Amino acid sequence: MTAQEVRLCGLLLQEHFGDVVEKVGTHLLRNGAQHLRAIVQETGTPMDLVKKSLCVLIQHGACAFSSGRKGPGSPVEYQASFERILRILRYPRYIYTAKTLYGDTGELIIEELLQRGHMTMSSTVKTVADRLTLNMEEGHSMEYSEVSNTFSKLVETHFLQRCPPVEVAGKAVSATPDPATTPGAPANNTTPSTPESFADCYKVPHVTLIGRGKRRNSSEDGEDQRNAKRAKEDPETHGDEGIYWQVNFERFHLHFRDQAIISAVANKLDQMEFVGKSGDSGGGMYVVNLHRALANLARATLESVVQERFGSRSARIFRLLLRKRHLEQKQVEDFAMIPAKEAKDMLYTLLSENLVQLQEIPKTPDHAPSRTFYLYTVNQLPTARMLLQNCFKTVANLIERRLFETKESKRLLEKSQRIEAILASLQASGAEPEQLTEVEEMITPPEKQQLESLRHHINKLDSAENQVDETIFLLESYIKSTATATR
Amino acid sequence: VTEIRIYSFMIKELCQQFPQGITDQVIQNDMPHLEPQQRAMAINKLLSLGQLDLLRNSAGLLYRMKDTQTASKMKGSDNQEKLVYQIIEDAGNKGIWSREIRFKSNLPLTEINKILKNLESKKLIKAVKSVAASKKKVYMLYNLQPDRSVTGGAWYSDQDFESEFVEVLNQQCFKFLQSKAEAARDSKQSPMVQRNSSFATSHEVWKYICELGISKVDLSMDDIETILNTLIYDGKVEMTVIAAKEGTVGSVDGQMKLYRGVNAIIQPTGLVKVPCGLCPVFDDCHEGGEISPSNCIYMAEWLDF
Numbered sequence: 044m045t046a047q048e049v050r051l052c053g054l055l056l057q058e059h060f061g062d063v064v065e066k067v068g069t070h071l072l073r074n075g076a077q078h079l080r081a082i083v084q085e086t087g088t089p090m091d092l093v094k095k096s097l098c099v100l101i102q103h104g105a106c107a108f109s110s111g112r113k114g115p116g117s118p119v120e121y122q123a124s125f126e127r128i129l130r131i132l133r134y135p136r137y138i139y140t141a142k143t144l145y146g147d148t149g150e151l152i153i154e155e156l157l158q159r160g161h162m163t164m165s166s167t168v169k170t171v172a173d174r175l176t177l178n179m180e181e182g183h184s185m186e187y188s189e190v191s192n193t194f195s196k197l198v199e200t201h202f203l204q205r206c207p208p209v210e211v212a213g214k215a216v217s218a219t220p221d222p223a224t225t226p227g228a229p230a231n232n233t234t235p236s237t238p239e240s241f242a243d244c245y246k247v248p249h250v251t252l253i254g255r256g257k258r259r260n261s262s263e264d265g266e267d268q269r270n271a272k273r274a275k276e277d278p279e280t281h282g283d284e285g286i287y288w289q290v291n292f293e294r295f296h297l298h299f300r301d302q303a304i305i306s307a308v309a310n311k312l313d314q315m316e317f318v319g320k321s322g323d324s325g326g327g328m329y330v331v332n333l334h335r336a337l338a339n340l341a342r343a344t345l346e347s348v349v350q351e352r353f354g355s356r357s358a359r360i361f362r363l364l365l366r367k368r369h370l371e372q373k374q375v376e377d378f379a380m381i382p383a384k385e386a387k388d389m390l391y392t393l394l395s396e397n398l399v400q401l402q403e404i405p406k407t408p409d410h411a412p413s414r415t416f417y418l419y420t421v422n423q424l425p426t427a428r429m430l431l432q433n434c435f436k437t438v439a440n441l442i443e444r445r446l447f448e449t450k451e452s453k454r455l456l457e458k459s460q461r462i463e464a465i466l467a468s469l470q471a472s473g474a475e476p477e478q479l480t481e482v483e484e485m486i487t488p489p490e491k492q493q494l495e496s497l498r499h500h501i502n503k504l505d506s507a508e509n510q511v512d513e514t515i516f517l518l519e520s521y522i523k524s525t526a527t528a529t530r
Numbered sequence: 531v532t533e534i535r536i537y538s539f540m541i542k543e544l545c546q547q548f549p550q551g552i553t554d555q556v557i558q559n560d561m562p563h564l565e566p567q568q569r570a571m572a573i574n575k576l577l578s579l580g581q582l583d584l585l586r587n588s589a590g591l592l593y594r595m596k597d598t599q600t601a602s603k604m605k606g607s608d609n610q611e612k613l614v615y616q617i618i619e620d621a622g623n624k625g626i627w628s629r630e631i632r633f634k635s636n637l638p639l640t641e642i643n644k645i646l647k648n649l650e651s652k653k654l655i656k657a658v659k660s661v662a663a664s665k666k667k668v669y670m671l672y673n674l675q676p677d678r679s680v681t682g683g684a685w686y687s688d689q690d691f692e693s694e695f696v697e698v699l700n701q702q703c704f705k706f707l708q709s710k711a712e713a714a715r716d717s718k719q720s721p722m723v724q725r726n727s728s729f730a731t732s733h734e735v736w737k738y739i740c741e742l743g744i745s746k747v748d749l750s751m752d753d754i755e756t757i758l759n760t761l762i763y764d765g766k767v768e769m770t771v772i773a774a775k776e777g778t779v780g781s782v783d784g785q786m787k788l789y790r791g792v793n794a795i796i797q798p799t800g801l802v803k804v805p806c807g808l809c810p811v812f813d814d815c816h817e818g819g820e821i822s823p824s825n826c827i828y829m830a831e832w833l834d835f
Contacts (some may be wrong), residue, residue, distance in 0.1 A: 205581060288615035307795040344799045355764065361557045363763040380700075383689040430801070436808035440815065440823040447824040500833045510800030510809075517799070 044125060046427045047435040052128045059131055063088065070124035078111060078118035096474050097121055101240055104289060106198055107274055128189060132438060132512050137295050141202070145338035148185075148193040151153055151175065153202075164194055164288060165250050165281035176256030185256040195247045201294045204245060207238045207285040211327040238291070272359040290438060300520055304336045306344075334528045341427050341521035344514060348430060348502050356381055357389045361398065361421065361523065369402060370420040398426060424525055431518045438511050445504040452497050463488060537564060537572035541580060541593070543831050551585060551594035604728065610637060614645045618655050623677045625658055625668030682745045698744060699757045704766055706730070707791040708736050729770070729788040732758060733780025751780070758789050768792045805832045 049072050071077060072084050077085075083093050100106035105127045111117030133158050142150035151171045156162055168190045175185040197203045242450035312415050342365060350358035359379050364370060367378070376386045393399040404416040451457070475499050486494075542554055544560055557569060564572075573593060576582040583593040617634050618626055632642055647671065649655045657667040658676045672678065685692055697828065706729070714728035736754040761767040770788050774781035800832055801807040805828040806815075815821045 059624065184566055194776055230563070303796075310793045310795050317655075340796060341795045343794065343799075347794075347796065347799040347801055348807065350799055352808050358765070359760065359763045362765055366763070377758065378683070378756075379763060380696045433812070434801055436812075437801060437804055440806050440826075441804065444823040444826070444829055503833055507804045510803050512800065514800040 045432060045435075047432050047439065048125055048129075049073060050464055051435045051442075052125060054446075055128055055131045056105075057081050057280070057441070059447075060096075062101050063092050065094045067130065068100055068105065071121060072128075073144075076109075076112070076120040076122040080118065082121070100147060103127075120220055129515075132508065133292075133295075133516070135509055136299070136512065137290065137292070137471055140295060141299060145193050145196060147176065148190055149197060150386055152190070152197060153196055155341075156203070156288065161287040161289050162282075163250060163286060164191070164283050165252055167461055168194060168252055169254075169256075172254075172256030187252045187254050187256070191250070192253055198247050198288075201245055201291055203288050204238045204291040204294075206245060206289050207241055207244075213315045230434055236291075248286050252285045252396075252504040260396070281467065296321065296516070299339045299516060300333075300337070303340055303517065304333075307336075307340060315369050334524045337517075337521045337524045338423070340517050342423060344517050345398075345423065345430065349393070353389065353392065356385070357393060360386065360389055361393065364399060364419055364421045366424070369417065369420045372416055375419060394419075399430060418437050424522070427522055431515065431522065434511055434518065437516075438508055441504050441508050445501060448497060448500050448504070452493065455490060455493060456497075458490075459486060534568065534575060537561070537568060538575045541569075541572055542595070543583065544790065545593060545595040551583075551592040551767075552625060553590055555590075556653055557593075557743050578609075589823075607611045608636075610641065611645050611648060615654065616742060617670055621668075621670060623670060623674045624670075625660075625670040625676065626667060627668055631669070650832060651761040668710075672790050684745075684749055684753050695745070696757070697766060699739065699754075700760055700764075702739060702742060702744065703735055703754070703757055704791065705762055706735060707761075707789055725790075730791045732787045732789065735782075735789065753781075755787065761789075765794055766791060 049069060052072055053069045055066045060068075065087060066086050067082060072081060074085070077092065079090075079097075082088075082097075083090050086093070086095075097106060100123065101108065104124070106121055106123050108119050108121050111120050126205055138150055139396045145152075148171065150166060151174055155167055155170055155174075168187055172185045172187050175190070176183070179185065179330035194203070246400055343361050345360055346358060346365075349361040356379070360375060360381070362380050363375065367374075371379070372387065372390070375381075375390065376383050378388060381389070390399065394401065396447060398421070400420055401412075402418045402420050404418060405411075406414045406416065411496065462482060466479060469479060469482065539757060540561060541557060547603060550558070557564070557573075559696060561569075573582065576593075577584055581596055583594040583596045585594060587635070613635050614631060614637070617631050622627075628639075628642060628646065631637075631646075632639060635642070637645075644767050646655070650657065653672050656667050656672050657669055660666045660668050681814075685696060710730055711728040714724045717724065718728070719727075725798060732751055735758065736749070736751045739749065758767060760796070763771055767789050769790075771785050772788060774786040776784055778786065780786055804827070806812060809815070809828060811821055815823065817824070
């Protein structure tokens with residue numbers, strides 16, 4: 044794990060789950076698989092807090108447990124997943140995609156599941172229906188069946204999947220597996236099972252869910268707590284207890300990847316490298332060469348970075364080297380039609396930034412410099428890896444800046460929140476307009492401006508995080524695809 | 531000795547009669563009484579006087595009248611100069627480097643330099659600066675046009691790379707291809723037809739540029755293709771090759787190159803929309819350091835934008 048990766052995960056965990064979970068999570072990321080006692084000792088956190096943190100992480104799929112390496116009987120070990128934690132960065136994109144595909148209902152379903160990690164269908168449907176109802180006109184509410192419908196569609200298209208059932212370590216699996224509840228789990232599970240290795244992964248359970256969303260009125264705090272308590276005591280069952288659902292990230296990634304390819308093709312109208320002919324069955328089978336497509340997108344990303352950082356002439360040199368692979372200094376000057384002095388300067392700059400490498404080819408066994416070919420070259424895969432690390436650092440920088448800006452204006456934010464609370468309570472109890480304006484004026488105009496500027500900054504930083512995540516997605520997909528292609 | 535003189539004179543007359551050169555056989559036919567030894571001596575005298583050129587062809591040796599102008603100029607020269615002159619003449623319009631003259635003639639450097647200076651002042655040879663190595667001078671005959679590899683061709687004028695000229699050509703070619711692509715798009719036909727009609731052959735582009743008249747030098751189709759290649763490296767143009775019948779206008783070796791203006795396949799990537807992606811001190815930045823995200827001036831400027 045690189046230092047940048049750990050730093051970024053730490054920031055993400057802290058923002059979403061708090062300091063304690065961040066401490067435990069970061070510790071696991073740095074030290075690999077560990078058992079409970081070790082975590083407690085090494086982080087200096089009390090046992091019960093560690094347990095709760097682990098629960099949170101497991102609930103969100105960011106941590107997995109397995110039997111100890113020292114053989115059966117040794118304590119269970121926990122391992123954090125860097126990749127899964129990084130996905131937190133992409134939550135906005137998942138939610139937005141769900142909205143474009145399945146409307147507001149889809150958006151809320153995905154949002155709820157991302158926030159809770161694992162949920163049953165029935166509780167998801169009820170929560171989402173309630174939230175939708177809140178935004179509807181007085182007297183209208185959302186039918187449970189409508190939400191269930193959207194939920195089923197999400198499952199059908201594999202955007203949602205069942206959480207794989209958990210095997211308790213050491214317990215023997217029943218000899219006659221019940222097809223409805225425990226789909227064939229192998230007895231000795233040494234290899235990690237994917238959710239899709241279970242047959243019922245995408246099967247919507249039969250739930251009895253009749254009703255409509257409930258509207259919550261007036262103040263939310265007190266009511267919420269009471270309702271939550273009621274829900275716990277509520278013995279209402281819907282027939283899907285124990286069946287938990289999670290968001291299927293890989294399916295969203297497939298969607299993003301397809302989108303990226305389609306827009307690239309639309310930009311160029313055709314990209315014959317993407318489509319190859321494989322066989323003549325049925326009048327010619329055409330295959331979209333995915334690895335090539337991703338490589339091209341990654342290449343375009345690298346070129347874009349060079350262009351924006353160093354200018355279009357350096358970008359010309361960079362593209363030239365990508366195409367021709369190995370070139371001498373003189374050849375670069377000739378092909379790019381850039382004067383010798385400037386070309387040399389640009390090449391050396393690119394070299395110092397490690398975007399371009401030098402390959403020595405000696406003509407004589409003594410490797411004398413005057414009798415050696417020096418060829419410039421670009422290695423796409425290592426360069427992509429390096430840029431990916433830069434992306435991680437950049438996102439971490441953006442998050443830190445956002446936290447800093449918020450901290451700087453903490454006093455002002457607290458004041459503004461207090462005033463808003465006062466206003467809300469005044470309005471609820473039917474106050475005079477003069478009283479309201481008096482309270483509003485407690486925030487001076489310069490303070491208002493400061494708040495406005497802070498809001499603007501935070502928004503900008505937020506959207507910047509998403510933009511850099513797009514680059515992360517392209518580079519990661521390319522690197523992963525290359526790894527499998529060359530295996 | 532006087533006889534040799536007379537024989538030389540007669541051979542010289544023969545040479546003047548046959549300006550393309552004469553062989554031993556011709557001399558023998560004309561002067562059958564001349565013995566080979568005497569003939570040789572007469573010819574050598576003419577050669578040493580610099581009045582005859584000795585050449586070899588498939589049939590044998592050939593003697594030719596030397597160009598009188600150069601012959602008169604060379605009269606004062608000694609053998610060494612003549613040797614050097616010969617070497618330079620052989621190099622044709624590519625010219626030859628002084629060190630190579632030394633290797634070929636085996637003369638010491640000081641001698642060579644003296645001779646070269648002499649020949650230059652007599653305006654028999656000239657020095658041309660090579661564009662490849664600006665300190666290297668190559669020598670060639672005075673009235674020869676230097677070869678392109680020495681002068682750099684159309685892109686160099688007096689050793690200077692004409693970047694502005696190249697830039698202008700680059701822009702003009704791109705504009706031409708762009709407008710062709712736009713015309714194709716506006717025609718609103720099927721995508722495949724649009725794509726095909728947005729292509730231009732290198733010949734078409736060459737003709738357009740020639741007609742524009744922006745170049746004071748004659749540009750060849752190859753020159754235009756090198757410019758078009760730079761547009762490919764700019765990511766603005768793509769090229770395909772198609773088979774063409776021999777004799778089709780613009781085809782070379784049964785192929786034609788087609789060029790088309792294109793858009794980039796992605797927008798500028800997310801990373802570069804953020805100050806960190808372009809930051810010159812990216813590697814020095816870390817939280818708690820002198821340069822950190824919290825106190826970054828680039829971020830401050832960007833946020834207030």
